[in-house]
Amino acid sequence: MLVFSAQSAQLDVIPIFIPIFLIKLNVFKSFALIFFLSSNQLSMNFPYHFPINIIRHPPRRSTANQKAAEKVITGQQTGDYCLRMCKKRKCSIMSMDSSSSSLPDDMWFQILAQLPAKDIYDLARLVCWNWYRIIYTHTFIYTNLQYTPYGLLFKCKDMPIFVTMKQGRIETSMFNAPFSPSLWATSNGLMVTREPRTMTIYYIANPLTKQVFVLPPTIGPTSASWLCGIGYAPVLMEYKVVVTNMMSNGPWGIITPGVDTSWRPIQTDHLGFLRWISRPPLITEGFMHWTFDGSCSEKKIGNQVLTLDLETEIVTKSCVPLSYDEDFDHWKYLSTGKCITVLITLGKCLWEVWEMKSGEWRKLEGVVIDLGTQMFEQYGFELVPIGWLKYLGGARLARSLSFPTSGLQFSLQSGDQGN
Numbered sequence: 001m002l003v004f005s006a007q008s009a010q011l012d013v014i015p016i017f018i019p020i021f022l023i024k025l026n027v028f029k030s031f032a033l034i035f036f037l038s039s040n041q042l043s044m045n046f047p048y049h050f051p052i053n054i055i056r057h058p059p060r061r062s063t064a065n066q067k068a069a070e071k072v073i074t075g076q077q078t079g080d081y082c083l084r085m086c087k088k089r090k091c092s093i094m095s096m097d098s099s100s101s102s103l104p105d106d107m108w109f110q111i112l113a114q115l116p117a118k119d120i121y122d123l124a125r126l127v128c129w130n131w132y133r134i135i136y137t138h139t140f141i142y143t144n145l146q147y148t149p150y151g152l153l154f155k156c157k158d159m160p161i162f163v164t165m166k167q168g169r170i171e172t173s174m175f176n177a178p179f180s181p182s183l184w185a186t187s188n189g190l191m192v193t194r195e196p197r198t199m200t201i202y203y204i205a206n207p208l209t210k211q212v213f214v215l216p217p218t219i220g221p222t223s224a225s226w227l228c229g230i231g232y233a234p235v236l237m238e239y240k241v242v243v244t245n246m247m248s249n250g251p252w253g254i255i256t257p258g259v260d261t262s263w264r265p266i267q268t269d270h271l272g273f274l275r276w277i278s279r280p281p282l283i284t285e286g287f288m289h290w291t292f293d294g295s296c297s298e299k300k301i302g303n304q305v306l307t308l309d310l311e312t313e314i315v316t317k318s319c320v321p322l323s324y325d326e327d328f329d330h331w332k333y334l335s336t337g338k339c340i341t342v343l344i345t346l347g348k349c350l351w352e353v354w355e356m357k358s359g360e361w362r363k364l365e366g367v368v369i370d371l372g373t374q375m376f377e378q379y380g381f382e383l384v385p386i387g388w389l390k391y392l393g394g395a396r397l398a399r400s401l402s403f404p405t406s407g408l409q410f411s412l413q414s415g416d417q418g419n
Helices: 017-024 027-038 063-073 097-102 105-113 117-122 129-135 138-145 296-302 372-379
Strands: 008-010 041-043 151-154 161-166 169-174 185-187 190-194 202-206 211-214 226-233 238-245 252-255 282-284 287-291 304-309 314-319 330-335 340-347 350-357 360-370 383-390 394-399 408-410
Touching (some): 105 138, 185 226, 330 383
Antiparallel strands (some): 161 169, 185 190, 226 238, 238 252, 330 340, 383 394, 394 408
16 A cells, blocks of 8 residues: 655745746747746645656657647647647747747746646647756756655556646546556656566556656566566666566566666675565665565574665675564564665564664664554454555554455554554
């Protein structure tokens, strides 16, 4: 279960600037400015939607882009807006750089960064070369992400559905991909899927802009036992996709989209025997982690954590320093986004919390999740942690049943529970 929240902040703009700007700007740039000034609610949370072009392979001005530009020029409907241009202005839309000097680039940067990602991809990047150059920078993309609302991506039988909330309204969109997604991994709004027939072709897709980036075919035997993950290396400013084999000591591969033309092997010989990997990795800032949830009968194996540094591409192995003298039944690994944690079951409704930072594990002293025996007797089922709503602010628990049930939210600060 994924839980997202969204907050908004009011944006106040002095209206006296509007007529001054409109005199100097052409229709397209005036439209973008009006859109910016009329937006009175902007999401200020860190976003999870990321334009596909951040993978360092921005598209050139193809025929498809030119056709899209012609539709705008002739007044055809584009997205949610219908624009018209006088006949004297029906020239190449890419030649409008002359009027961009009416405003400094840093002001255009702030205006464009607050447009929705879909409008930037469908319209703004086609207006002129100056806007194109501003948009296709890492700084711009991260700034734009600050104004992007949270969303949920639902995996349906036929195609995925993307759901987001804008100004209090729920908006849904279908993601029509030329394939049936059979394998998912996500990072910052990008998802990795696999072509289900050959199982050797992977795609990076952005459900918000409906862009798809095809990765080179994987090497090695074709198998349904491959797992994948995608993460971002902040220092290198690159995304990396990793595939691992679920079989013991199977091959691993890594690729940098937009840079590499083929998959590269990851060295794992120094790790010794690797247990069968049954789940995709947990993602933190610059790292991927493969964990093994265990029980009291798997103490020597279940407490192992494999960590891949996305900058150096080196895999290390660490073990949670559990005290085997203590009476515990089960442990569960969860990602907070910045680090990974493990919740160790000490009783029916009692957990202690460990966290790993910089490769070192430490027990959080004084942090114990205790629901009490009354809670266990009330529900009558075993409760298993499934995720953090906010690290050390609240945990999300679910009853261990095979059919859908309501979840249980537990606040570490107040000790209150709520369905």
